[in-house]
Amino acid sequence: MLGSSKKRLVRLMVIPFCFAGASTLNALTLQEGVDEVLATHPVVQERLHNYQSTLEDLRITESQYLPSLDYAGDFEKAKTESPSTNFESRSLYSYEHSLQLTQNLFNGFGTIYEADYQKARILAAANNYIENANDVAYSFINLYIATLKARDTLVIAKESVAFHEEIFRKVKKLFDSGSTTRSEFEKIDTSLSLAKSNYIVAQNNLEDAQFNLERVLGRYVKAEELEKISFSGTLPASEDEMKEFARLYNPSVLVSHYNIKAAEAQRSAAYKNYYPKIDAYARKSWADDIGGLPGKDERSAVGIKISYNLYRGGADEAQIAKSMTQISREQDNKRDVVRKLDEQGRLSWSAKTYITQQLDFLQKYAKTSAKTLELYQQEYDLGRRTLLDLLVAQNDYVSARTQVIKAQNDLLFANYRILDAMGTMVQNILGSKALDYTKRVRLDVVDGKLDHDSNLGTLLFEKRDTNE
Template sequence: MKKISCTNGLYQRFGLSRIIQAAAFGTSLTLLPLSQAMAQSLPSDMAIPGSANLQETVQQAITQNPEVNAAFRAFNAAGYDRDEAWGGYLPSVDATAGVGRESVEGDGRGSYDTDYMQLELTQMVYDGFATAGRVEQLDRAELVRYYELLGASETVALEATRAYADVLRYRELVRLAQDNYRQHMRVYDQIEERALSGAGRGVDLEQITGRVALAESNLLTEASNLHDVSARYNRIVGDLPVENLAPTPELSGELPSSVQEAVNLAFEGNPDFHAAIEDIAASRAEKDIAEAGFHPRVDIVGRTGNNNDDSSAIGRRDQSSIELVASMNLYRGGSDLASFRAASERIEEAVENRELACRNVRQTTQIAYGDTQRLREQMRYLNQHRQSIDRVRGAYQQQFDIGERTLLDVLDSENEFFEASRAYVNAQYDVAIADAETLASMGHLMRTLDVSRADMPSLSDLDSDGVEIDAEAICPTQAPANYTLEDLVGSTDNGTSSDVSIARSFDEKSAVDTLSVTDASDTTTKLPSAFTDEAVNATPTNASSFLQVAALTNQDSAVALQEELANQLNTPTRVVNSGGFYRVQVGTTADAEPGFRRQLSDMGYDEAFPVSS
């Protein structure tokens, strides 16, 4: 059998030889829960032992992630900067002392010893409100850093959620690729047996060999993607993902009822938007500082000390004074005016940054919220597609068994089912991420997950009531409309019956090799000798023949369809395990067969064909 050309290094990197072997030969692997299956089939350097849920993962991320820790240090530094500026209101006390020798030219006494000590106190009385402006600026800057810390925490919480969901996503996609590979190997074995017996064509064997190689390539691709998202998880959270990750929690109940409400909540809670608003206040305070250059400065200066001068008859002298000192710069080369103009421009810059933050928050929220609605609607259609193609591939397989379909039809249906399953899995995790993105844009993700840093202060600890926002004045909430499929194509009613659940969940696996079956004497169908037929479920019957309705990959779905048909048709039914499919068949007689065919056609089963009893 031909294999995909792979270097040993690639197999060593991803351990994919183990994955392929597990898919092809380790049939018990597919019967385990996903987490256990992945733990057995994935290399040890892609997961570590243990269990975790999303809340624990996000808590670890916001506590250990360097981006959040750096923002926390910047917030602490801003608090100390504010305390430094506050010191401008308090007196400055300086002590000076000196000792040396001094000479005065022309006095005829040569050099002499001197020493002095002085204590000086300076209290600012008026500085043009420079100190007040500096305190206000740095107080606002501390709030800016605080909101940036909240924003970094929400961002990392979202990235951790996305990485968590992506690890689950690609573990599931690896499982689907394993199953796809196993299905192709099953068909390969069937075609190979036919070719060796002389009943098959060599071109069919060549065709299935190429499709097996494609299935191997798909498995390599999904394993590579899993490796990449595991590395991203490691970067964000600080550890490799554990073997047993709990499913992502349902967050849709925390979403607002409309996109307008979501945007309004985002304006009220998004920390990046609030940081931009506080930055405007900080820039205005900087302008107050620049204006101080046009004002005089008034200080109270008190001094006391002594001066020992051996050149005088007096010797040591004690001196004390207190003064009201006023000073004002008359000319500084235009620096004060330039500083004032620069501060004015920075206010306008901050206003534009707020407008940018407003638009970014509005866009992010609208897109994320729209995705939650669109993806949920899409999932219904993707699931219908997946279930329909599951029925089709079963029908194609049974028609291929009796020579009514080509091998290409069977292989194409297998590939389409694989792609449909991938699309459905991707949509499931995409909607979970969209929920998290919507909550993060509103500043509610950490609160929803009930996680926080233990050292995170509150606004009340900072003596702040938060920002006051008139969202409609500064950032209108207009939003483009979201459309449903009904909006786009109109309401239609084609009278079709609801779709039969062929594979109730993408987690369900076909457990062909280990399921217990019950023997029945009347269950042998005329199918190729490569198959072993066993009745999984059958009702008592005196039917002379059977019509095969569907061939499904899931036993429970097949039994459910059997029961539905038995109730609606009032005829004996059975499920036959054959060739990897559960074949649902209804009993009939030669006289009743045309009527049963019409009834089955009305129910959507046009491809029913007779098999012997």
């Protein structure tokens, strides 16, 4: 009987490794999953289209630098009675054509600042695309890890059922032979029912995790297809270093930064109404039978047109005040973003620190409880331990392994949360392949930091700080 117990224990310990081996068939790695979800998720694609739309807004604004060519045509039939017709009613067919070329020479620097406004919007939209890509990847990683945790927990629950079934068979055999009490038989029967109930709960939790993963990935993936994660990201040396980096280079911060710059450009553009507008024009017109007078008329003209509003009912002052309020609003939004990133980073760093310490003790606890269970099994078979002792040792072993799995996955997630707070999570997972996504919005990654493509042109503002 002792030999049988040892073989049974070994067989139970092998189950997780068999499970892990099965996962290599049609496996999905974390890197492959992140790459797939970024390429297919509707939110990411919608933000990409939003970015492309802002590019067209810049083209619309910059068209103001170019001349405008306008054609006008007028065709009409008229009746006239005039001295030229001896006051007889006569029908006349007249037409007039004109072409006018207009070039704006000055509009109070409005076009310059409106172009800066659009450039800032482009950079905000580009970083918003990266921000949403990071959020989607973060959700996927969270659910990927949750599925791994549920999968491993199910393995433990399955082992627990197998253990209780083995003990149940032993106790039943003893009970049937009159060698043990009914209370002991009822105890193992109750424990077996609880183990089976826990197994069903674990199955349900795994199904939920797989369905949640499908919602983000867009297709159903079985838990056994997921490969274990080996974290290889680059973490900062300290919490302060993490916070400083996040405050400058997290995409959410950059979105707020460029929203501020866009509001500042709008404020500058609002002052254009205090200046005159100056246009140069060249016009050519052709006409026939105009005003009821027969004959052709052809004219050419070039000139300068100046228009200057002297009073608009206070609308210009109100527009400037509105733009100042918008700047303050965007600055408040940025401060809120920084606070949230500080909170996320601080919580993640704290979790990483304490879970690392906790994991050392939990692994020792799991190792000791496994050894204790093995010894209790041997002693139970020799009649030196009661059934209750054995079940307590088993529950202790299950609890230890479950806590180790939870702590390992929580530590893994805490590390990715730190990278997410910094805005470097996708870069760390995809490596050089992350450039495939940043280049879509003309962003580059230099030393792990997002920077805009020089092809966008130079804005009037470049310097960034954390005190805006």
